[in-house]
Amino acid sequence: MGDAQSRHRRHVVFDHCRSRHLLELPIFGTICLLSSSLTVHAAVSALRKGNMSRCTLALALTVLLGTIFLVTTALEWRHLIYDAGLTIKTNLFGTTYYSLVGLHASHVIVGLLLLLTALLFSLTGRVTEAHSERMEALSLYWHFVDGVWVVVFLVVYVLGR
Amino acid sequence: MATVTQGMGAIGQTDQTPPATQPPRQSVIHEWLTTVDHKKIGIMYIVYALLFLVVGGFQALLMRIQLAIPDNHFVSPQIFNRLFTMHGTTMVFFVGVPILFGFGNYLIPLMIGARDMAFPRLNAFSFWLSAFGGLLLYFSYFAGSGLYGAGSAPDVGWFAYAPLTAKVFSPGHSTDYWTLSVLMSGIGTTATAINIVATVLCMRCKGMTLTRMPLLVWLYLVSSCMIFVAVSPLSAAQIMLCIDRYLGAHFFDTQAGGSAVLWMHFFWIFGHPEVYILILPAFAFMNEIIPVFSRKAIFGYPAMVAASVGIGFVSLSVWAHHMFTVGMGPVGNTFFVFATMVVSVPTGIKMFNWLATIWGGKVVYKVPMMFAAGFLFQFLIAGLTGIMLSAAPFDWQLSASYFVVAHFHYVLVGGILFSLFAAFYYWYPKMTGRMLSEKLGKWHFWLFLIGFHVTFDLMHVPGLLGMPRRIYTYEAGRGWEIWNLLVGVGALIQTVGTLIFVYNLIHSYFRGKEAGPDPWDAWTLEWFTSSPPPAYNFAIEPTVGSRRPLWDLKHPEDPDSSYE
Numbered sequence: 001m002g003d004a005q006s007r008h009r010r011h012v013v014f015d016h017c018r019s020r021h022l023l024e025l026p027i028f029g030t031i032c033l034l035s036s037s038l039t040v041h042a043a044v045s046a047l048r049k050g051n052m053s054r055c056t057l058a059l060a061l062t063v064l065l066g067t068i069f070l071v072t073t074a075l076e077w078r079h080l081i082y083d084a085g086l087t088i089k090t091n092l093f094g095t096t097y098y099s100l101v102g103l104h105a106s107h108v109i110v111g112l113l114l115l116l117t118a119l120l121f122s123l124t125g126r127v128t129e130a131h132s133e134r135m136e137a138l139s140l141y142w143h144f145v146d147g148v149w150v151v152v153f154l155v156v157y158v159l160g161r
Numbered sequence: 162m163a164t165v166t167q168g169m170g171a172i173g174q175t176d177q178t179p180p181a182t183q184p185p186r187q188s189v190i191h192e193w194l195t196t197v198d199h200k201k202i203g204i205m206y207i208v209y210a211l212l213f214l215v216v217g218g219f220q221a222l223l224m225r226i227q228l229a230i231p232d233n234h235f236v237s238p239q240i241f242n243r244l245f246t247m248h249g250t251t252m253v254f255f256v257g258v259p260i261l262f263g264f265g266n267y268l269i270p271l272m273i274g275a276r277d278m279a280f281p282r283l284n285a286f287s288f289w290l291s292a293f294g295g296l297l298l299y300f301s302y303f304a305g306s307g308l309y310g311a312g313s314a315p316d317v318g319w320f321a322y323a324p325l326t327a328k329v330f331s332p333g334h335s336t337d338y339w340t341l342s343v344l345m346s347g348i349g350t351t352a353t354a355i356n357i358v359a360t361v362l363c364m365r366c367k368g369m370t371l372t373r374m375p376l377l378v379w380l381y382l383v384s385s386c387m388i389f390v391a392v393s394p395l396s397a398a399q400i401m402l403c404i405d406r407y408l409g410a411h412f413f414d415t416q417a418g419g420s421a422v423l424w425m426h427f428f429w430i431f432g433h434p435e436v437y438i439l440i441l442p443a444f445a446f447m448n449e450i451i452p453v454f455s456r457k458a459i460f461g462y463p464a465m466v467a468a469s470v471g472i473g474f475v476s477l478s479v480w481a482h483h484m485f486t487v488g489m490g491p492v493g494n495t496f497f498v499f500a501t502m503v504v505s506v507p508t509g510i511k512m513f514n515w516l517a518t519i520w521g522g523k524v525v526y527k528v529p530m531m532f533a534a535g536f537l538f539q540f541l542i543a544g545l546t547g548i549m550l551s552a553a554p555f556d557w558q559l560s561a562s563y564f565v566v567a568h569f570h571y572v573l574v575g576g577i578l579f580s581l582f583a584a585f586y587y588w589y590p591k592m593t594g595r596m597l598s599e600k601l602g603k604w605h606f607w608l609f610l611i612g613f614h615v616t617f618d619l620m621h622v623p624g625l626l627g628m629p630r631r632i633y634t635y636e637a638g639r640g641w642e643i644w645n646l647l648v649g650v651g652a653l654i655q656t657v658g659t660l661i662f663v664y665n666l667i668h669s670y671f672r673g674k675e676a677g678p679d680p681w682d683a684w685t686l687e688w689f690t691s692s693p694p695p696a697y698n699f700a701i702e703p704t705v706g707s708r709r710p711l712w713d714l715k716h717p718e719d720p721d722s723s724y725e
Contacts (some may be wrong), residue, residue, distance in 0.1 A: 089409035092418035099404055099412075 029072030036065035197281035206263030220248040225649040231637040241633035242316035249319025255295040261442040271687035274366025274703040279359035291349035301338035315339035323413035323424040354385035376448035384441040395431035429480040437476040443580035454530035455522030471507035501551035528602035532583035539575030564624025595673030612654030684709035
């Protein structure tokens with residue numbers, strides 16, 4: 001009984017991996033994350049020019065887009081774990097997939113916490129033009145997170161097909 | 162056009178602080194705990210490492226006593242496994258790395274005429290993180306199997322091969338203490354490397370182009386760049402091991418499609434460059450000490466820089482010579498044989514340049530130079546046994562035997578530790594304002610030299626006779642007994658020498674001869690400051706016109722640029 005169940009699960013994972021709409025959610029998430037790099041760049045430019053309200057708006061958009069990315073990852077994982085039965089323990093693919101995407105996601109979470117802090121300071125009017133270098137350092141971290149995602153996406157979703 | 166260093170004022174007159182009264186003891190402790198001064202942080206790294214040197218040395222002594230006679234029961238096999246694991250991990254991560262970064266932290270800003278490192282708070286963070294890592298490793302003695310089970314230190318060897326480290330073969334938490342402490346120390350090391358690169362590239366004083374930097378600073382720069390490349394795989398491997406052990410992943414689980422050999426690749430991609438990261442600062446000390454005690458500028462400065470950079474690059478490509486017995490196939494093996502042999506070429510260039518520096522010079526035979534001479538001889542021999550091992554078929558016979566143990570201790574102790582001792586005798590006056598006793602230094606040198614050679618020369622023999630490493634005992638009648646006994650005797654002689662050194666350090670702090678700013682008649686900027694230097698290093702930013710700014714000051718009619 002257990003053997004038939006696990007065989008069924010392996011079929012589901014196999015079929016799942018070949019279907020085309022596997023990529024819809026990750027592509028949407030990727031677009032959101034890449035756009036968030038543009039918005040954080042806009043935030044830094046606005047801050048350099050002293051345009052505080054635009055900076056706040058751009059930061060808020062960045063946080064929103066980053067959060068959407070995390071949500072798409074969470075949805076994808078829920079589908080993989082509960083519907084397809086793929087966990088980090090299942091096989092080597094599971095191990096490497098969850099480790100790669102998971103470690104990336106944890107860097108996204110850290111970045112979002114930092115961005116959220118910056119957003120809160122900005123909303124309460126405590127950010128000034130003098131802070132532009134610090135904001136740029138934060139945006140560099142966010143660009144790095146984005147860049148790594150491009151590589152992860154290519155390796156896992158495109159080349160791994 | 163070369164210019165002469167000028168306008169710096171007299172040597173030693175950089176301190177313009179008014180004399181201070183004795184602060185209360187509490188605020189002294191607070192000062193050291195919260196300092197961001199690179200000199201204090203450097204000294205903390207060095208003292209921390211010396212404490213662990215004594216602990217690691219004690220672990221070595223226990224092992225040598227256990228192995229001195231066949232079928233011995235001085236320690237159990239389980240304890241022996243923990244001893245060699247802790248000895249190796251302690252010596253590499255909590256002695257080697259901190260002590261070399263301690264010297265780097267202290268010397269680099271002084272040598273480039275800067276006020277401090279580029280990121281002083283990051284500097285302090287690195288130190289405390291690394292220090293915590295060491296304490297975490299030793300906490301495993303109490304908590305290795307959970308606080309309510311008996312504690313036990315990790316026993317998986319300092320390179321912790323899979324699948325021994327899998328949860329099923331190493332239950333309990335001792336392996337996790339190893340993993341986490343090394344991970345933490347790696348983060349601290351990376352942060353210090355960032356600091357060094359930023360400082361060297363951005364904070365050199367006026368006139369100090371890259372080609373006028375002291376060679377010590379060059380070598381630390383190369384070492385730091387290697388750290389970026391080498392420590393990342395180690396951190397990644399540690400995280401993968403944690404994921405394997407706690408989330409049931411299969412990275413190193415061959416039966417589930419992973420690979421135990423993967424751990425070996427990850428570890429040795431770190432592990433081999435790591436030993437070069439350790440030796441480059443040792444070369445750095447030699448680059449400063451040998452010229453001063455030969456009264457001659459270093460021979461072939463540009464070649465030295467090129468060789469150091471070359472060593473940095475090539476050493477990143479030799480890691481699998483630790484894996485010749487794993488079965489990588491003839492193509493793989495051959496590549497690593499060649500790469501390992503190639504790395505000896507730039508190293509050889511450095512050796513020849515040191516010899517060319519001494520040749521024709523007027524050698525001052527003081528303790529730093531004695532240790533430097535020991536270094537030159539011993540590092541050469543260590544390199545030769547390394548080349549022997551680089552031939553894969555030779556390594557197939559001797560891998561995991563005492564020949565390998567003898568080889569790497571020859572480099573680490575005969576090379577790095579001797580160079581470190583030289584550095585201690587050379588820079589202690591700068592750090593404390595007092596000279597170390599020359600007489601005690603000579604006792605230290607000769608005892609340690611004899612003990613080192615008795616132990617590590619003879620250790621090659623049991624290796625050649627087939628004695629494997631990491632065994633806790635051996636049966637009589639294999640011809641290994643006399644060698645192991647003598648190796649142990651040498652260890653005891655080294656212990657006595659080291660104790661004399663420690664006594665010298667402490668005694669000279671209170672009773673040593675006053676040093677003054679420049680006791681060795683040296684040429685680099687740190688000797689321009691008082692001993693010890695004021696908190697801000699230089700009252701006026703120096704301007705240099707050559708590689709040996711103090712030579713220019715002392716010999717204005719004969720500028721150093723004419724020696725280039």
